[in-house]
Amino acid sequence: MAVLVTGGAGYIGSHMVYALADAGEDVVVLDNLTTGFWWAIAPQAKLVEGDIGDEALVGQLAKDHKFDAIIHFAGSIVVPESVADPLSYYLNNTVKTRSLIAAAVKAGIPRFVFSSTAAVYGNPERVPVEENAVLAPISPYGSSKLMSEWMLRDSHAAYGLQYVALRYFNVAGADPKGRTGQSTPRATHLIKVACQTVLGEREQMDIFGNDYDTPDGTCLRDYIHVSDLAQAHLDALKHLRHGGASGAYNCGYGQGYSVLDIVRAVEKAAGKPVNARMAPRRAGDPAAIVAASAKIKQEMGWTPRHQDIDRIVESALAWEDYLRQRNEAA
Structure with a gap:
């Protein structure tokens, strides 16, 4: 039996592939490499270059490898971009996820x-927000993901597909062993942008809005280390393999940090200032969102190990410095 990881060459997906490989799992990665990197994939895993919307390809892979689970990361993730080009997000995140679910059901893959x-x-x-809160996305990105959750819920009811939907808060940091990290050059993740700026990879960074109803006027977010998030997926897979209930779970620490808090943390780690300027609000950005994560801890035994914000920032900065040196040597 094997696990299929879609988007396994991307930021979170590559950490997941390493976590699965470290746990002794047989892993196949399906990625079209439009935003991912082949070199970020654990060498123990098999890479198949292709699209998640290709049902025939997924079906053939299922026959070849006898998957007992799919872990699905592939998709588009930039909120303002989704506002500007919603149809591409509904295609990439919703329509293609529908095809992937259909292929899983047809092949008899039991877990997702x-x-x-x-x-x-x-x-x-x-705030903190619980899983039973009203679901009211304000961006096409959020809507595209919610539609996918609904498809999984309905496929569970109709076909018996067991699933866990992990609702991420703000993912940050890099593999503590230095094997992979956030490698997209123009990524919009705040901590990566701040690290690139302090290292001189960007001339300056924008802080989008300082008039929100938060303590310092900038957006407040719950930052989760990517390795803790990978562990949450391992725990979800174990949960489903042991007959656990399907459903949605938050992945966050329950601690909010403002944009200015993050800038100061990066400055502390780097020992020099970040060239930041105030800019207008971005479309689709909520003022504050922090996780209530009791459910995943109680039902799956998830135990975060990297929740210190300084530790998160230090790992992200170390990875960014590695990428800078790698690019200079190329």
């Missing part, structure tokens, strides 16, 4: 772990 997002909550009325 889905990369969802806290964006399904929109601007929550209460």
Whole structure:
């Protein structure tokens, strides 16, 4: 038996592939390499270059490898981009996920772990936000992911597909062993952008809005280390293999940090200032969103190990410095 990881050459996916390989799992990666990197994949895994919307390809892979689970990361993730080009997000995140689910059902793959997002909550009325909160996304990105959750819910009811949807908060940091990290050159993740700026890879960075209803006026987010998130997927896979209930789970620490908090943390780690300027708000950004994560801890035994924000920032900065040196040597 093997595990199929879609988007396994990307940021979170590559950490997941290493976590699975470290756990002794047989891993196949399906990635079209439009934003991922072949070299970020654990050498123990098999890479198949292709599209998740290709049902025939997924079906053939299922025959060849006898998957007992799919862990699905592939998709588009930039909120403002989804506002500007919603149809591409509904194609990439919703239509193609529908094809992947259909291929899984047809092939008899029993388990599906889905990369969802806290964006399904929109601007929550209460923070920390619990899984039973009103689902009211304010961006096509959030809507595209929520539609995928609904398809999984309905496929569970109709076909018996067991699933877990993990609603990520803000993912950051890099593999503590230095094997992979956030490698997309123009990624929009705040910590990566701040690290690139302090290292001189960007001339300056923008802080989008300082008039939100938060303590310092900048957006407040819950940052989760990518290795803890990979562990949450391992725990979800174990949960489903042991007959655990299907459903959605938050992945966050329950601690919010503002944009200015993050800038200061990067400055502390680098020992020099970040060239940041204030800019207008971006479309689709909620003011504050922080996770209530009791459910995943109680039902799956998830235990975060990297929740210190300084540790998260230090790992991200170390990876960014590695990429800078790698590019200079190329």
